[in-house]
Amino acid sequence: MRFEKLDIAIAGAGIGGLSLAAMLASRGANVVIYDQMAAPQPVGSGFVLQPTGSAVLSHMGLLDKAAARGAVINRMHGKLAGTNKTVLEIGYGKSRHGIAIQRVALFDILLEAAIAAGVKFETSSKAIDISDGERPAIVLDGGRMAPSADLVIDAMGANSPLGYIPTKELGYGALWATVPWPEDGPFHRHELEQRYHRASRMAGVLPVGTAKDGAPKMATFFWSLRNQDIDTWRSAGRAAWIGEVKEMWPETVPFAEIAEPVHARYRHHTRKPIAGRRILRIGDAWHATSPQLGQGANMALLDAASLVTALEHSTSIEGALALHVRQRGLHIRFYQLMSFVMTPFYQSDSRVLPVIRDIAIAPTTQLPLMRQLISRLVTGEFLDPVKRIGL
Known part of the structure; x- marks a missing residue:
């Protein structure tokens, strides 16, 4: 398919929307991103760029930039609070690793690539719907219609208004904060470290590198919390929270003392990827989960790359959308199932599941094949998603 003749409208300037826009525009497509913010900006803290996401950035020629700002992660290590008993230990192996990176750092890299490729931006433009048809169009807040396009992409994340279902929200969220990385502190510079109290409390520390060249190194500190308890947590004040942190993981008290935490809520849903004629969902707008498996941004990057390769190998938009769904469907269904099954062992009110996790699942994961x-x-x-999408 000739990209030069394609008009693409994308709702949402997140990781998925920006990466897709940059790839399409660099191939000649006319791409416009509509975003509700006054200026494009990231939402969220740090995350681990897995080998799958790194493969997409390498394909885009951006991996070196991301690696320069991120921190190499070789292991994920979780212990029980108080006893320091290891109940989670996952290594990447000798030749592979993750890259922990601040969301703002990857956002800036993708935004720069999108602008360089010629992507246009319509800011302060909140999408509330998409009109169906041969040439669909984004409906903006206030009833204004954006110009019609050959293909419209919903990249508005888990809270996309298209097919929004409030009951899909999970019971547990988390407090996230970006804090200075203590060079001489007790934390490992190449590990994601976590502490658990049953499944009702989880805390983590992740080194996430620098936001930009010359900036100080930072860490992401996160603390799980039931969504229904957020008002109680706010009312209790910082001193009460610091007391909880000290009891569970004393070494992280300095983080809690200076943190400016943001409360994140999570959803688990799998919507239909094709929302209408020539209307497609990608990323969390299609498939949202808890962050337990850490796949969100990586999945969005894979979705974006998959659509591009599908368009390259198809003669029609309809054929490309069908190919894209075939390329991504099995991988997404598998990870949605795994997240649904595993999340209650780490974030839930159950007293039974964390016991099973600690005495049965944890030792099993240390067996060579299971590791x-x-x-x-x-x-x-x-399921080798990078090969499936034809990179």
Whole structure:
């Protein structure tokens, strides 16, 4: 398909929307991103760029930039609070690793690539719907219609208004904060470290590198919390929270003392990827989960790359959308199922599941074959999604 003749409208300037826009525009498509913000800006803290997401950035020629700002992650290590008993240990192996990066750092890299490729931006333009038809169009807040396009992409994330279902929200969210990385502190510079109290409390520390060249190194500190308890947490004040942090993981008290945490809520849903004629969902707008498997941004990057390769190998938009769904469907269904099954062992009110996790699942994951399988699961490489999308 000739990209030069394509008009593409994308709702949402997140990781998925920006990467897709940059790839399409660099191939000659006319791409416009509509975003509700006054200026494009990231939402969220740090995350681990897995080998799958790194493969997409390498394809885009952006991996070196991301690696320069991120921190190499070789292992994920979780212990029980108080006893320091290891109940989660996942390594990447000798030749592979993750890249922990601040969302703002990757956002800036993708935004720069999109602008360089000629992507146009319509800011302060909140999408509330998409009109169906041979040439669909984004409906903006206030009833204004954006120009019609050959293809419209919903990249508005888990809270996209298209097909929004409030009951899909999970019971547990988390407090996230970006804090200075303590060079001489007790934390490992190449690990994601976590502490658990049953499944009702989880805290983590992730080194996430620098936001930009010359900036100080930072870490992401996160603390799980039931969504229904957020008002109680706010009312109790910082001193009460610091007391909880000290009891569970004393070494992280300095983070809690200076953190400016943001409360994140999570959803689990799998919507239909094709929302109408020539209307497509990608990323969390299609498939949202809890962050337990750490696949969100990586999945969005894979979705974006898959659509581009599908368009390259198809003679029609309809054929490209069908090919794209075939390329991504199995991988997405598998990880949606795994997230649904595994999340209650780490974030839930159950007293039984964390016991099963600690005395049965944790030792099993140390067996050689299981270690390899779990590693491929967490890195997102199970079912070889990069090969499936034809990179």
